[in-house]
Amino acid sequence: MPEFKKIGVLTSGGDAPGMNAVVRAIVNCASQNGVEVMGIYEGYRGLLEDDMKLLEPQDVANSFSRGGTILYTARCLRYNSPEGVREAYNKCRELGIDGIIAVGGDGTFRGATDLAKAGIPTIGIPGTIDNDITATDYTIGYDTAMNTVVDMCDRLRDTCESHARCDIVEVMGRNAGYIALNAGIAVGATAILLKEFEYDEDAIIQKMIDERKSNRARSFIIVMSEGLDGYGSGNYGEELAKKVEARSEEQGCLIETRFARLAHVVRGGSPTLTDRLIGSRMGAEAVKLLLEGKSNLVVCQRNGRITTSEIKYALALDTMFKNEYAFKKCPSPKYNREKNLEGFDEATIKQMEEYCEKKYQDMKDLYKVANTLAFMD
Numbered sequence: 001m002p003e004f005k006k007i008g009v010l011t012s013g014g015d016a017p018g019m020n021a022v023v024r025a026i027v028n029c030a031s032q033n034g035v036e037v038m039g040i041y042e043g044y045r046g047l048l049e050d051d052m053k054l055l056e057p058q059d060v061a062n063s064f065s066r067g068g069t070i071l072y073t074a075r076c077l078r079y080n081s082p083e084g085v086r087e088a089y090n091k092c093r094e095l096g097i098d099g100i101i102a103v104g105g106d107g108t109f110r111g112a113t114d115l116a117k118a119g120i121p122t123i124g125i126p127g128t129i130d131n132d133i134t135a136t137d138y139t140i141g142y143d144t145a146m147n148t149v150v151d152m153c154d155r156l157r158d159t160c161e162s163h164a165r166c167d168i169v170e171v172m173g174r175n176a177g178y179i180a181l182n183a184g185i186a187v188g189a190t191a192i193l194l195k196e197f198e199y200d201e202d203a204i205i206q207k208m209i210d211e212r213k214s215n216r217a218r219s220f221i222i223v224m225s226e227g228l229d230g231y232g233s234g235n236y237g238e239e240l241a242k243k244v245e246a247r248s249e250e251q252g253c254l255i256e257t258r259f260a261r262l263a264h265v266v267r268g269g270s271p272t273l274t275d276r277l278i279g280s281r282m283g284a285e286a287v288k289l290l291l292e293g294k295s296n297l298v299v300c301q302r303n304g305r306i307t308t309s310e311i312k313y314a315l316a317l318d319t320m321f322k323n324e325y326a327f328k329k330c331p332s333p334k335y336n337r338e339k340n341l342e343g344f345d346e347a348t349i350k351q352m353e354e355y356c357e358k359k360y361q362d363m364k365d366l367y368k369v370a371n372t373l374a375f376m377d
């Protein structure tokens, strides 16, 4: 079993509230075990360019209440090549870094598995507000992001109600609609528009007009996930707002409609208890795994328990879920099932399919609840 004297931690990809709780947990757990922690700045860039600092428990003591990441983050193209990975491997050897913990999303895990294959033990921790890592029920930052959306929508609701308006609120999530779906239910959205499920725009607009005419509703909030028009103009929300106004005016009851893109606001802010807690648990688990001699794993939460998946498995599962379930109707043109599942036996593939099926069914069930509550069934 390798002896660990020093480990490195980096945060990469989009930042997420709770990443600092992860870093704090890693520093404190490693320190308890007599292991030093190098905080690597701006993800893999810091590793290649030797931009790092030894972190002591006092350096991270009060960081967990802060949003963002104290290690900063960046996307590093140079690392995404065999030469970049070799350079990173050499850097770890040169600096005596015996293992790496990488916090981020799927891109971060691809980088981590490359480094593991090169010979540096690595563990990944899911940190992204999008909650779009299929192997885990939870990614750090998700709860804070949803709560921020709820807070913003509540504010918008106040002014919508005063002015008898509709607000169309676009929220982040990249390709996944989890933030929009959950927060939409929590703010009593009239409709929740996601890429994962079809919806009837005309029926939604008509419903608002009918409700307004019969005095059943004065204000409306529509929550939509970003990128709904695929590679379109990127103005879908604005266009929908104009459509609501035009249709309602045609029927003699104008519903004034505004569009709000919450964008990066959703990524900032002090992490909630959930993000601090799960971040702390995952950070502690990652150190334990490395010290036990494990590598090439991603820490996950499933059914309330902290567990792991192999990174290769987690990435293939994710690709399967997105292309064969969530976005079955518009899979990536690059998707190749055989290539994605190379090296997995039939029993494992069956298990992956069942897992994806269940995950997608759970989302569908929740979407149905959302529609029932919004009287859109």
Ligand code: F6P
Pocket: 014, 105, 128, 129, 130, 172, 173, 174, 175, 226, 267
């Ligand atoms: O993955 C996190 C995320 O915030 C997505 O929700 C969003 O699509 C993307 O990152 C935005 O990326 P950037 O910060 O590069 O604009």
